[in-house]
Amino acid sequence: MKKSLLILLVLMSVNLFAEIPEKGKKIFPFPYQKYSLENGFKVILIPFDSPGLVSYYTVVRTGSRDEWEPGKSGFAHFFEHIMFRGTEKHPGNVYDSIVTSIGADANAYTSDDLTVYHLNFASEDLEKVMDIESDRFQNLKFTKEQFQTESGAVYGEYRKGRTNPWEVGIEALRDMAFEKHTYKHTTIGFERDIKDMPNQYDYSINFYNRYYRPSNCVLVVVGDFIPEEVKNRVKKYYGDWKGSYTPPKIDIEPAQTAPRMKEISYPGKTLPMIIMGYKCDAFSTSNKDYLSTFHLNDLAFGETSELYKKLVLNEQKVQSLFTNPGPSRDAYLFEIYVEVKDAKDIQYVIEEVRKTLENFAIEPVSVEKLNKLKMRNKYGFLMGLDSPNAVAGILPQFITMTGDIDAVDEFYLGLDAITPDDILHSTKKYFQSRSENIIILKGERE
Amino acid sequence: MKTIFLTILIGAFTMITAQSLDESRIVKVFSQFDPSISIRIVFNAGAQYDPVGKEGLSYLTAQMISDGASKVNTRSEILEKLFPLAASFSMNTSREVSVFCGRVHKDNFKPYYELFIQQILSPAFNEDDFKRIKQNTLNYLTTTLKYSSDEELGKAALYNFIYAGTPYSNPIQGTEAGIKSISIEDVKAFYAKYYNRSNFVLGIGGGYEKELISVLWNDLEKLSDGNLAAAPKISAKEITGRELVIVDKGAAATAISIGFPINIVRGQKDWYALAIANSWLGEHRNSSSHLYQVIREIRGLNYGDYSYIEHYPNGGSLNKPPVNVPRRQHIFEIWIRPVPNETAHFALRAALRELKLLIDNGLTQEQFAATRDFLKKYILHYAPTTNMRLGYALDDKFYGLNESHLARYRKALETLTLSDVNSAIKGYLQYDKLKIAVITGNGESLLKQICEEQESPISYSSAKNQEVLNEDKFISIFPLGIKIDNAKILTLDKLF
Numbered sequence: 001m002k003k004s005l006l007i008l009l010v011l012m013s014v015n016l017f018a019e020i021p022e023k024g025k026k027i028f029p030f031p032y033q034k035y036s037l038e039n040g041f042k043v044i045l046i047p048f049d050s051p052g053l054v055s056y057y058t059v060v061r062t063g064s065r066d067e068w069e070p071g072k073s074g075f076a077h078f079f080e081h082i083m084f085r086g087t088e089k090h091p092g093n094v095y096d097s098i099v100t101s102i103g104a105d106a107n108a109y110t111s112d113d114l115t116v117y118h119l120n121f122a123s124e125d126l127e128k129v130m131d132i133e134s135d136r137f138q139n140l141k142f143t144k145e146q147f148q149t150e151s152g153a154v155y156g157e158y159r160k161g162r163t164n165p166w167e168v169g170i171e172a173l174r175d176m177a178f179e180k181h182t183y184k185h186t187t188i189g190f191e192r193d194i195k196d197m198p199n200q201y202d203y204s205i206n207f208y209n210r211y212y213r214p215s216n217c218v219l220v221v222v223g224d225f226i227p228e229e230v231k232n233r234v235k236k237y238y239g240d241w242k243g244s245y246t247p248p249k250i251d252i253e254p255a256q257t258a259p260r261m262k263e264i265s266y267p268g269k270t271l272p273m274i275i276m277g278y279k280c281d282a283f284s285t286s287n288k289d290y291l292s293t294f295h296l297n298d299l300a301f302g303e304t305s306e307l308y309k310k311l312v313l314n315e316q317k318v319q320s321l322f323t324n325p326g327p328s329r330d331a332y333l334f335e336i337y338v339e340v341k342d343a344k345d346i347q348y349v350i351e352e353v354r355k356t357l358e359n360f361a362i363e364p365v366s367v368e369k370l371n372k373l374k375m376r377n378k379y380g381f382l383m384g385l386d387s388p389n390a391v392a393g394i395l396p397q398f399i400t401m402t403g404d405i406d407a408v409d410e411f412y413l414g415l416d417a418i419t420p421d422d423i424l425h426s427t428k429k430y431f432q433s434r435s436e437n438i439i440i441l442k443g444e445r446e
Numbered sequence: 447m448k449t450i451f452l453t454i455l456i457g458a459f460t461m462i463t464a465q466s467l468d469e470s471r472i473v474k475v476f477s478q479f480d481p482s483i484s485i486r487i488v489f490n491a492g493a494q495y496d497p498v499g500k501e502g503l504s505y506l507t508a509q510m511i512s513d514g515a516s517k518v519n520t521r522s523e524i525l526e527k528l529f530p531l532a533a534s535f536s537m538n539t540s541r542e543v544s545v546f547c548g549r550v551h552k553d554n555f556k557p558y559y560e561l562f563i564q565q566i567l568s569p570a571f572n573e574d575d576f577k578r579i580k581q582n583t584l585n586y587l588t589t590t591l592k593y594s595s596d597e598e599l600g601k602a603a604l605y606n607f608i609y610a611g612t613p614y615s616n617p618i619q620g621t622e623a624g625i626k627s628i629s630i631e632d633v634k635a636f637y638a639k640y641y642n643r644s645n646f647v648l649g650i651g652g653g654y655e656k657e658l659i660s661v662l663w664n665d666l667e668k669l670s671d672g673n674l675a676a677a678p679k680i681s682a683k684e685i686t687g688r689e690l691v692i693v694d695k696g697a698a699a700t701a702i703s704i705g706f707p708i709n710i711v712r713g714q715k716d717w718y719a720l721a722i723a724n725s726w727l728g729e730h731r732n733s734s735s736h737l738y739q740v741i742r743e744i745r746g747l748n749y750g751d752y753s754y755i756e757h758y759p760n761g762g763s764l765n766k767p768p769v770n771v772p773r774r775q776h777i778f779e780i781w782i783r784p785v786p787n788e789t790a791h792f793a794l795r796a797a798l799r800e801l802k803l804l805i806d807n808g809l810t811q812e813q814f815a816a817t818r819d820f821l822k823k824y825i826l827h828y829a830p831t832t833n834m835r836l837g838y839a840l841d842d843k844f845y846g847l848n849e850s851h852l853a854r855y856r857k858a859l860e861t862l863t864l865s866d867v868n869s870a871i872k873g874y875l876q877y878d879k880l881k882i883a884v885i886t887g888n889g890e891s892l893l894k895q896i897c898e899e900q901e902s903p904i905s906y907s908s909a910k911n912q913e914v915l916n917e918d919k920f921i922s923i924f925p926l927g928i929k930i931d932n933a934k935i936l937t938l939d940k941l942f
Contacts, residue, residue, distance in 0.1 A: 103823025152746025
């Protein structure tokens with residue numbers, strides 16, 4: 001039996017969706033079932049032609065955004081670590097040995113708005129996985145010693161990241177751009193808070209009880225399984241999960257009224273870096289201004305943009321140019337990252353970025369180019385769905401924004417409907433001098 | 447409708463020529479359900495072919511092909527044409543090979559293929575692209591590698607230490623002096639010599655029409671005449687004991703890499719036995735790694751600790767082994783992610799002590815069985831897509847395997863015994879002759895501590911059980927046996 005399973009897995013051929021949907025048609029190619037248990041726990045089941053393989057994602061709709069108490073940044077990420085310390089029924093070493101015994105590919109990640117725990121494994125091990133996963137979400141138990149040891153690993157992760165100048169720059173950008181909102185800190189947290197983590201054992205239990213609640217979590221299962229069987233098991237393993245969830249009250253960021261700029265130094269050698277952030281809106285599938293920024297992202301800053309051609313290819317003053325349009329649960333920034341080859345060009349490059357944005361606020365983009373971009377987005381999205389893990393992997397960020405998988409289709413339908421006038425209006429609205437934030441980072445060594 | 451169109455298109459292509467195919471140099475991974483087509487062309491044109499004094503030439507040439515203009519289109523035009531296709535192509539240079547890779551949806555294959563093949567057959571090699579790519583490469587070597595990632599720097603320093611004076615020594619991107627000395631004429635000459643019709647293996651995967659193979663092959667026949675490249679001899683200097691290089695760069699944390707060459711490659715029975723032992727000791731980015739348990743999980747000293755018997759570039763960003771980075775010789779490697787400077791000596795001792803314990807004692811039956819069972823399923827995650835399976839199939843060709851590596855791996859896991867694994871450990875691993883590369887911030891003091899075998903006690907912010915504290919006593923005095931003559935401190939300017 002086992003042998004045949006292995007052969008099946010080896011010969012597996014993933015049956016992918018080949019057709020590109022016409023305008024106005026939904027893009028997500030796989031049928032799915034979604035429902036909630038009485039305790040508010042949401043479940044999304046997506047059968048996928050991947051013989052013998054399953055992808056299992058648990059999305060906690062809490063990330064570093066929810067760390068609103070002063071001195072407590074970094075706890076959402078810290079829980080990503082602590083969740084591997086086990087329960088009474090499955091202590092950490094038992095949990096590890098079960099995951100190892102089934103050869104699961106298991107990991108987790110945290111961002112501003114979510115924490116995701118994911119495993120890929122053989123279908124025959126699905127019940128075992130449901131047993132250990134449901135247990136740690138309901139009955140996590142860790143000692144003060146384990147907690148303190150893990151805080152050392154988290155500090156190690158922070159140290160690892162600090163050698164990267166981009167991380168140093170982003171940390172400074174957020175700290176400057178936000179006064180009230182928790183987006184002020186990065187996901188890993190302020191260093192002072194990470195250093196203090198060993199003293200926060202009691203708080204950590206409070207954090208778990210507050211956010212690891214059924215109605216704040218969503219389960220996504222993609223792959224080779226029988227939905228009815230999984231439904232019964234979900235009820236068995238997650239049905240008794242108790243506890244109500246109250247969303248935290250996150251401070252609203254006051255409107256920015258003047259541009260902000262700061263120069264910082266990096267303790268090493270690096271090309272000068274410019275990180276610009278313009279205040280934008282929260283994720284929405286209906287806000288045309290917001291949706292337009294995703295098109296602006298490619299049209300103004302992508303490899304075919306005039307700015308890229310000028311600064312990277314022709315003048316060669318810039319080594320790299322990239323952007324981050326989101327998404328985020330609350331209003332965040334549209335971020336522009338530029339690595340400049342010579343510090344004397346910093347001001348020039350900033351002006352070129354501003355001029356580009358001014359242009360997009362006046363000149364409508366060509367309909368032909370916009371249509372090409374829409375086609376590119378669809379092909380790009382569908383080409384990425386080539387394994388159960390890839391399908392499950394694109395969902396958490398949508399699910400965390402709205403709590404619902406329908407956000408995928410709504411988002412792409414929204415993008416499809418954007419017109420050149422929408423982009424013009426959006427650029428004019430967001431990219432104003434008063435909502436601009438700029439960090440200039442220079443290396444201390446020549 | 448679409449299929450008919452593609453058939454007509456391919457028919458038109460095939461009428462042009464009818465060269466005979468050399469099936470021994472074609473690798474196919476067909477999948478009727480895959481709506482995409484993947485192409486990988488493996489050229490024997492990796493960094494080991496860099497002429498002395500022009501280190502980085504293979505990398506620059508490859509980048510000029512993938513990121514420069516063709517004789518038909520400027521770089522801007524290429525990007526513009528690729529844009530609606532949601533596709534791109536890239537060159538991945540490693541030690542032995544440079545691989546030109548692309549993947550596109552079937553619907554977009556025709557316009558994509560035109561661009562793809564022009565890059566490889568008719569690169570423009572213009573000065574503007576050269577200036578840009580050369581400068582970017584230089585910036586990578588002098589700033590990104592040396593200052594932004596101590597982990598990658600530690601690994602690069604280890605390879606440099608082990609393979610000093612051989613074509614395996616430098617980073618794939620070359621050296622600062624080498625890159626500076628390269629001209630566009632050098633690039634053209636390297637292309638003419640190594641990108642010839644005898645020096646590649648063609649790989650194609652996904653939902654392609656079978657006629658496409660002839661189209662591709664016949665187009666690649668248009669490359670210039672030439673020979674299969676003769677790979678240079680790799681003979682690392684004999685390691686005489688435990689040798690240490692410390693790169694002192696004022697870092698706030700210490701990254702450690704340890705290794706020595708092993709004369710075994712995938713395909714050999716012992717490789718799979720050794721793979722089981724290695725997985726137990728240090729499975730990449732996995733909490734099942736014993737080193738991870740000892741250094742991170744129990745003691746919280748860092749973010750992770752792993753070991754390898756095959757080259758694993760970009761380990762910080764990959765969770766599964768990369769494809770198409772094959773080598774004739776690999777090293778056994780231990781990777782200790784950054785630890786606080788004050789615990790560097792302790793962490794180094796802990797890692798080497800675990801290696802010694804593994805070699806002295808081997809695995810227990812329980813450890814062997816658990817690791818074997820883990821791998822039986824875990825390796826199924828190595829190649830989940832057609833594109834990855836194509837990568838593995840091309841590597842099989844490099845290693846001369848008729849039966850695929852992953853199939854052998856699975857079979858070996860069914861038949862290998864504890865005794866096979868423990869004799870492979872004895873046969874290929876050792877702790878007397880190895881090299882250690884350390885990136886740190888307090889080089890002089892660390893060197894003194896290590897060479898004087900000073901005790902390296904450790905304290906924790908949390909209580910630890912007695913078992914751990916007892917073990918710490920052994921670790922803190924574990925003899926490293928590094929003589930001062932076998933240890934040196936380098937500054938960054940002396941590297942690459």
